[in-house]
Amino acid sequence: xxxxxxxxAIVSGGGRGIGAAICLKLAERFRAVGIIDRxxxxxxxxxxxxxxxxxxxxxxxxxxxxxxxxxxxxxSLATEMGGLDTVVAAAGNQIGADVGDMSVAVWSSVxxxxxxxxxxxxxxxxxxxxxxxxxSVVLVSSIAARGIAGHANYGAAKAGIVGLTxxxxxxxxxxxxxxxxxxxxxxxxxxxxxxAGHRGLSWEEFxxxxxxxxxxxxxxxxxxxxxxxxxxxxxxxxxMTGQIVYATGGP
Numbered sequence: 001x002x003x004x005x006x007x008x009a010i011v012s013g014g015g016r017g018i019g020a021a022i023c024l025k026l027a028e029r030f031r032a033v034g035i036i037d038r039x040x041x042x043x044x045x046x047x048x049x050x051x052x053x054x055x056x057x058x059x060x061x062x063x064x065x066x067x068x069x070x071x072x073x074x075x076s077l078a079t080e081m082g083g084l085d086t087v088v089a090a091a092g093n094q095i096g097a098d099v100g101d102m103s104v105a106v107w108s109s110v111x112x113x114x115x116x117x118x119x120x121x122x123x124x125x126x127x128x129x130x131x132x133x134x135x136s137v138v139l140v141s142s143i144a145a146r147g148i149a150g151h152a153n154y155g156a157a158k159a160g161i162v163g164l165t166x167x168x169x170x171x172x173x174x175x176x177x178x179x180x181x182x183x184x185x186x187x188x189x190x191x192x193x194x195x196a197g198h199r200g201l202s203w204e205e206f207x208x209x210x211x212x213x214x215x216x217x218x219x220x221x222x223x224x225x226x227x228x229x230x231x232x233x234x235x236x237x238x239x240m241t242g243q244i245v246y247a248t249g250g251p
Contacts, residue, residue, distance in 0.1 A: 007134075008081045009233065010034040010074060012064050012121050013091030015042035017189035018140065021222035022088055023057075024049060025230045030086070032056035034077035036070070036121070037091070038063050056081060064091045064117030067124075074124035084128035086233040088138045089118040094191055096151040096198060107153045114157035118164060122179075129177055137172075138232045139165050141183040143248045158183070162244055169242030178241040180232040185248030186210035187220045215250030 007030040013019035015037035023033050027050050037043035040061035047057035058080055060073035078084040093113045095106050118139050129135035142158040144151065161181055168179040186192065188207070196206035211218045228247050231237055 006031055007085040008032045008083050009086040010077055010084060011088045011090055012036040015039055015046055017191060018187060018222045018225050019090035020046045021226040022090055022229050025226035027055045029230060029234060032081040034081060035059045036062050036073055064120060065112040067120040070120040071124040078128040083131060084125060085132040085134060086136045087121060087125045088229055089121045090140045091117050094154050098150055099152050110153035111157045115160045118161060122168060130175060135177045136233050137179040138229050139181040141181045141244060143183055143185045166242045173241055180240055180243045182225055182228045183244050183246045184225045185220055187222055187225060189222060220247060220249055
């Protein structure tokens, strides 16, 4: 950890997987990290890790599809932590089915978490971000935005994140608020491991096939995605906005 810290970040979906890795990475740059997650216990564990290295960490147990609850959480976090400089929308879910078998409820549940959740977080954060000297927003898309069989809802949601990122970048750029996105490929997370079972595969089979398809010959780790987010949130990307950075182990 570096010695002098400044700034405040909020991460949704920060209790597990990529979101947790983002919280830990941003703690190398920011003095305080607010963690929004539907499940309090894993979020509290991440907060404990941050506290152990001298960072302020606050948790709000919130479903990101509850727009009013997200607003309340962001308002209270920004007040308690003394501002807000970076927002990362990393909350996600994945419930698949072939289109012919997919219910409207399943379709909506995935779009609501990814798209409505990202919209709600950004909208709630704008008043505080406008007070920052270096405001930035990072959304999380996916290589699935290029198309994924059996998960049309997920692919559509992640493609929607691309459009949302570029639209927000144009809208908020005149105010100095940068908006970019990271698009991970096959990353070793609980959600990805669950996907193996849903396909009737062992994790070794599932991960092995993904590694073979990668130009680097391996799957990715949450920390590798977190490093991209940290770059997009920080001063080294100060002239970047509306960009989608792929972290996929290949072109």
